[in-house]
Amino acid sequence: MGMNNMFDLYNIRSNFPIFNQPDLPPLVFLDNASTTQKPTQVLEAVNQFYCRYNANVHRGIYKIAEQATEAYESVRDKVAEFIGTADRRNIVFTKSTTESINLVAYSWARKFLKTGDEILVTEMEHHSNLVPWQLAAQHTGATLKYIPLNKSGSLDMSSPERYFTKNTKLVAISHQSNVLGTINSVKEIIGYARDVGAKTLIDGAQFVPHSKLDVQNLDCDFYVFSGHKMMGPTGVGILYGKADMLETMDPFLGGGDMILSVTMEKAIWNDIPYKFEAGTPNIAQVIGLGAAIDFMKNMNIDSIDSQVRMLTSTAVSRLREIKGLTVLGHENGIDSTSVISFFHKDIHPHDIAHLLDTFGISVRAGHHCAQPVMDKYDLSASVRVSFYVYNTIDEIEQLISGLQKTMEYFR
Numbered sequence: 001m002g003m004n005n006m007f008d009l010y011n012i013r014s015n016f017p018i019f020n021q022p023d024l025p026p027l028v029f030l031d032n033a034s035t036t037q038k039p040t041q042v043l044e045a046v047n048q049f050y051c052r053y054n055a056n057v058h059r060g061i062y063k064i065a066e067q068a069t070e071a072y073e074s075v076r077d078k079v080a081e082f083i084g085t086a087d088r089r090n091i092v093f094t095k096s097t098t099e100s101i102n103l104v105a106y107s108w109a110r111k112f113l114k115t116g117d118e119i120l121v122t123e124m125e126h127h128s129n130l131v132p133w134q135l136a137a138q139h140t141g142a143t144l145k146y147i148p149l150n151k152s153g154s155l156d157m158s159s160p161e162r163y164f165t166k167n168t169k170l171v172a173i174s175h176q177s178n179v180l181g182t183i184n185s186v187k188e189i190i191g192y193a194r195d196v197g198a199k200t201l202i203d204g205a206q207f208v209p210h211s212k213l214d215v216q217n218l219d220c221d222f223y224v225f226s227g228h229k230m231m232g233p234t235g236v237g238i239l240y241g242k243a244d245m246l247e248t249m250d251p252f253l254g255g256g257d258m259i260l261s262v263t264m265e266k267a268i269w270n271d272i273p274y275k276f277e278a279g280t281p282n283i284a285q286v287i288g289l290g291a292a293i294d295f296m297k298n299m300n301i302d303s304i305d306s307q308v309r310m311l312t313s314t315a316v317s318r319l320r321e322i323k324g325l326t327v328l329g330h331e332n333g334i335d336s337t338s339v340i341s342f343f344h345k346d347i348h349p350h351d352i353a354h355l356l357d358t359f360g361i362s363v364r365a366g367h368h369c370a371q372p373v374m375d376k377y378d379l380s381a382s383v384r385v386s387f388y389v390y391n392t393i394d395e396i397e398q399l400i401s402g403l404q405k406t407m408e409y410f411r
């Protein structure tokens with residue numbers, strides 16, 4: 001069956017070696033918000049690079065160095081097209097979402113913010129989109145303000161004038177929560193930010209793996225995400241930045257590749273995006289990300305989206321049937337998908353996760369690097385399940401029966 005008809009689920013799963021290990025018990029992997037599994041196509045692209053044309057990029061005169069450079073740079077074009085920009089200078093390769101955010105916090109925020117300025121975040125952020133701003137605020141004298149989270153799982157946008165003021169210089173928000181699965185109305189928020197002259201950074205780590213992104217339509221200044229959460233290798237993050245923003249920023253790291261010329265006294269920066277790619281990049285991993293994007297495009301991103309939504313809504317209903325268990329967020333009318341957090345009134349999340357693991361089911365338990373969200377619900381931890389396109393209804397049933405057995409065990 002061809003890739004266009006990928007929703008023959010066994011066909012999808014057959015592309016993932018980790019789901020096809022005859023000597024190991026079957027893996028029910030429900031921690032996809034943390035990282036995703038890799039298809040053969042991605043592993044093969046990485047392998048081919050190392051076996052057939054391994055060389056450094058942007059330097060060599062010889063054939064395989066040119067081949068490596070071309071393969072690496074073609075992924076920049078692929079990413080640009082994938083997220084809706086025609087300008088390849090907008091795409092900076094970093095090592096992760098976290099590094100992309102830190103890059104902006106160091107190279108933009110520390111350069112341009114001052115005492116009295118405000119950075120607006122939300123109570124829903126991953127620590128990666130919080131701590132870099134706390135550090136930048138300490139360094140510059142700026143202050144952090146928070147758009148509150150409602151217990152229903154959405155942002156409280158009832159009085160935006162309280163948060164978006166003439167002092168707001170940066171709005172940094174997640175496109176989708178990694179705890180609640182809520183998709184925020186980022187277009188509306190970007191509009192409020194623009195009205196007060198603030199810049200915007202959107203953390204799309206959870207959104208991009210299963211949804212169509214159009215950065216030009218959003219009109220944000222920065223957009224960040226990670227390749228490993230969309231079937232690519234670890235070690236590659238993307239920073240999309242508007243060219244005029246990237247131009248005004250100072251380099252983040254200094255070293256090879258990010259300069260045009262160096263004397264004993266000073267260096268002249270390379271053009272964007274290279275100004276922000278110091279040293280040998282993660283060449284193999286970027287090439288692997290290119291294969292992951294091809295894989296997603298072949299499946300069709302809208303089909304990935306609807307498959308993940310179907311799995312999520314099925315799981316929410318099934319989980320809500322279990323007595324003693326509470327699902328966070330996912331209320332009617334709130335756009336949410338892929339991630340579900342829940343807790344049991346008597347059983348600790350870590351105990352649930354450990355027991356599920358004994359049945360071969362991988363789920364996350366903890367604060368999910370988003371302690372302010374947990375605080376909102378007066379919890380120290382929750383259980384989190386998160387789906388990707390290769391998960392199945394049968395796996396949801398295994399989760400439900402695993403939870404029932406867990407409750408029996410602790411009764």
Ligand SMILES: Cc1ncc(COP(=O)(O)O)c(C=O)c1O
Nearest residue numbers: 096097098126128178205206226
């Ligand atoms: C919303 C969100 N932002 C940022 C990150 C950090 O991503 P990375 O660890 O790839 O830098 C994550 C990872 O879970 C996330 O879910």
